[in-house]
Amino acid sequence: MARVVESDSGSVGSNVLSLDSIRESLIRQEDTIVFSLIERAKFPLNSPAFEEYRYLDSGNSSSLTEFFVREIETIQAKVGRYDNPEENPFFLENIPHSVFPTHKYPPALHPKALSVNINKRIWDVYFKELLPLFVKPGDDGNYPSTAASDLACLQALSKRIHYGKFVAEVKFRDAPQDYEPAIRAQDTEALMKLLTFEKVEEMVKKRVQKKAETFGQEVKCITDSGDESEKKYKVDPLLVSRIYREWLIPLTKLVEVEYLLRRLD
Numbered sequence: 001m002a003r004v005v006e007s008d009s010g011s012v013g014s015n016v017l018s019l020d021s022i023r024e025s026l027i028r029q030e031d032t033i034v035f036s037l038i039e040r041a042k043f044p045l046n047s048p049a050f051e052e053y054r055y056l057d058s059g060n061s062s063s064l065t066e067f068f069v070r071e072i073e074t075i076q077a078k079v080g081r082y083d084n085p086e087e088n089p090f091f092l093e094n095i096p097h098s099v100f101p102t103h104k105y106p107p108a109l110h111p112k113a114l115s116v117n118i119n120k121r122i123w124d125v126y127f128k129e130l131l132p133l134f135v136k137p138g139d140d141g142n143y144p145s146t147a148a149s150d151l152a153c154l155q156a157l158s159k160r161i162h163y164g165k166f167v168a169e170v171k172f173r174d175a176p177q178d179y180e181p182a183i184r185a186q187d188t189e190a191l192m193k194l195l196t197f198e199k200v201e202e203m204v205k206k207r208v209q210k211k212a213e214t215f216g217q218e219v220k221c222i223t224d225s226g227d228e229s230e231k232k233y234k235v236d237p238l239l240v241s242r243i244y245r246e247w248l249i250p251l252t253k254l255v256e257v258e259y260l261l262r263r264l265d
């Protein structure tokens with residue numbers, strides 16, 4: 001079995017990967033995702049933060065959230081966040097280099113395929129489709145805290161979805177003879193079939209529902225009658241499972257396909 005070094009954060013720290021270790025990391029990332037959704041659900045939608053474009057001193061225009069994300073990404077780039085192949089910026093242009101000597105991450109991904117980045121799509125899906133499902137409608141004006149919560153969600157979702165690159169790399173290395181013909185033919189349907197494990201997907205959806213029930217329940221000190229139907233959750237657990245089914249798993253698979261299409265370049 002391949003040797004894998006994992007850090008406490010569950011991230012892959014070696015160029016020798018295994019599907020088991022990558023799935024372990026995806027499981028650990030579920031905790032981050034569920035908690036980030038629970039945290040964001042404290043605030044109402046607050047749509048002016050991400051919908052209204054206003055002129056900045058520079059003469060450019062931006063929403064508050066976009067401005068916030070661009071500025072934070074710049075700072076994070078300066079301390080080396082995007083030297084880590086697990087992290088992908090939302091605003092690629094003008095990402096500065098790290099101002100500190102950076103850690104040398106082992107080259108785990110294929111150089112011609114590692115630049116796959118679907119963050120524009122993730123941004124649109126998050127603000128237009130996901131957010132209105134799990135937060136209350138309304139506007140309390142607390143845009144800075146809301147933007148910080150949105151960034152936490154976006155980064156957690158982006159990391160999970162782009163982990164598809166590592167999953168795809170390992171699947172390719174484990175069975176190049178299966179993948180190469182489909183890659184040479186640029187056959188996306190065949191690739192999608194090869195990389196799909198329905199049983200694993202079922203397990204993921206059940207587990208995240210359970211995590212949302214566990215992490216998001218109202219905790220009381222006085223024992224009540226224990227009527228399950230009266231339990232209140234900060235984010236509907238069925239919705240978390242649906243978010244995985246309709247968006248996170250399909251987008252992860254899209255990244256896997258996009259990566260594999262470039263794997264022989």
Ligand SMILES: O=C(O)C(=O)C[C@]1(C(=O)O)C=C[C@@H](O)C=C1
Pocket residue numbers: 023026167195196197198200201204248249250252253256
């Ligand atoms: O675990 C894998 O094999 C993955 O590719 C990840 C994932 C997922 O997104 O959770 C995606 C596709 C598979 O069908 C199963 C699960």
